[in-house]
Ligand code: SF4
Ligand code: SF4
């Protein structure tokens with residue numbers, strides 16, 4: 001019983017649904033990548049909040065679940081490309097953790113597309129912008145999370 | 154002050170003689186010299202709970218009731234802990250949850266009425282369930298434990314659910330399984346999160362009512378305790394009866410035909426099933442009815458049984474690990490080759506303890522099985 005699709009306009013206010021997205025970015029690549037996007041003054045969706053972690057391998061299921069519990073509509077986990085992790089194998093650990101998270105999130109009844117794992121290097125500002133834009137579009141299509149109390153649908 | 158008056162009175166804590174018997178038997182105190190139930194009571198009585206509220210050790214108590222077993226004046230220490238936690242938690246104090254809080258987050262997420270879970274994927278073609286039935290199988294958190302632990306610990310918590318339904322099918326029962334059942338709320342209750350517990354209870358009771366079931370069967374000692382005591386008894390419901398699967402098997406033992414098993418086992422009394430619910434004989438009687446099943450008791454058994462070392466996914470640390478190692482060694486020393494438990498969580502914690510490369514690995518190396526696995530695999534046909 002996955003989520004039912006919800007209209008992206010909230011009934012009460014008639015306002016357009018603007019998703020709340022939490023992005024976990026590793027210090028050494030993805031966070032720097034987001035910085036690069038900023039320094040280059042790229043235009044991309046502003047409706048996400050970055051949380052910097054030392055490595056993507058640190059992002060255990062608890063992190064993602066907590067974000068969803070608090071009402072995030074989508075959660076992005078981003079780290080260095082394979083072979084580039086500052087801690088050598090951290091992003092392999094991230095993959096393992098993410099697989100577990102995905103199973104739990106599915107059992108909880110969320111659409112699994114609400115969570116996403118990506119690799120963005122420090123140089124790839126444009127890729128960061130693309131990833132965010134794509135993810136925002138995806139979540140906008142999915143509508144508000146069933147746990148997001150700010151959007152009464 | 155608030156605490157001194159209500160919590161202390163409610164749980165007979167004011168009667169405490171400060172004899173220290175509780176600290177002497179407490180499994181946590183055995184390994185953590187700073188943890189003393191006697192002192193925590195004295196703090197509550199004489200100092201209004203001041204330091205206790207912010208003490209990290211407040212969250213270490215397993216609420217296993219072993220101390221109440223010995224207390225000469227019957228202080229309800231576990232309940233006292235729960236009460237103090239309720240106050241502490243409201244003031245922003247919290248323990249150290251294990252597994253990055255993941256499991257506690259899942260429980261709290263289930264309090265959201267709009268959540269529409271996808272939790273029945275384990276029901277396969279070999280077992281029979283029904284849309285509506287007089288009997289409801291309450292799965293508990295098994296689907297989540299499967300997602301979380303199956304890969305790391307090389308066992309399938311969900312096999313407990315599958316085997317329970319197999320046992321029920323053998324008794325010609327096709328149980329209903331709720332697609333959007335919530336966590337029973339056991340852990341949140343004992344951690345003092347009473348508002349969240351009430352939400353879960355309300356949502357579950359609505360589902361129970363809709364299902365029109367008369368009997369609820371569970372394979373988890375904690376669910377059994379929670380549903381029996383905190384749902385049915387506390388609210389005075391007389392329309393539903395709750396049974397742990399071991400009770401159902403023991404009551405209907407004549408209707409089973411078992412294959413010879415040739416197995417040497419020992420049994421871990423889960424504290425919720427044992428000291429909390431006084432169910433000691435059903436699982437034993439049921440297993441003893443299987444031919445070739447040789448049950449060896451551990452020195453600490455029944456009322457004196459020792460907990461698996463962690464409760465509520467909270468404050469799991471060195472003492473937990475040492476309790477587990479000691480308990481597994483005790484089990485192994487009985488000469489049994491399998492340790493049977495009747496609570497999925499006991500097994501998870503024990504398996505966790507067996508991971509890794511400690512030098513005493515051999516001493517704790519014993520197979521672990523759930524009660525339902527043992528019965529289901531002994532069923533003939
Ligand atoms: S309930 Fe168990 S863990 Fe808690 S103080 Fe008593 S014996 Fe110790
Ligand atoms: S055993 Fe009972 S009377 Fe003795 S110190 Fe503990 S709570 Fe107090």
Ligand code: SF4
Pocket residue numbers: 251252463466467469470473501502503505506
């Ligand atoms: S003993 Fe239990 S609570 Fe502690 S880490 Fe292992 S599985 Fe988690």
Ligand code: FES
Pocket residue numbers: 026027028029030054055056057078079080084085086087088090091
């Ligand atoms: S430091 Fe970037 S993924 Fe490990």
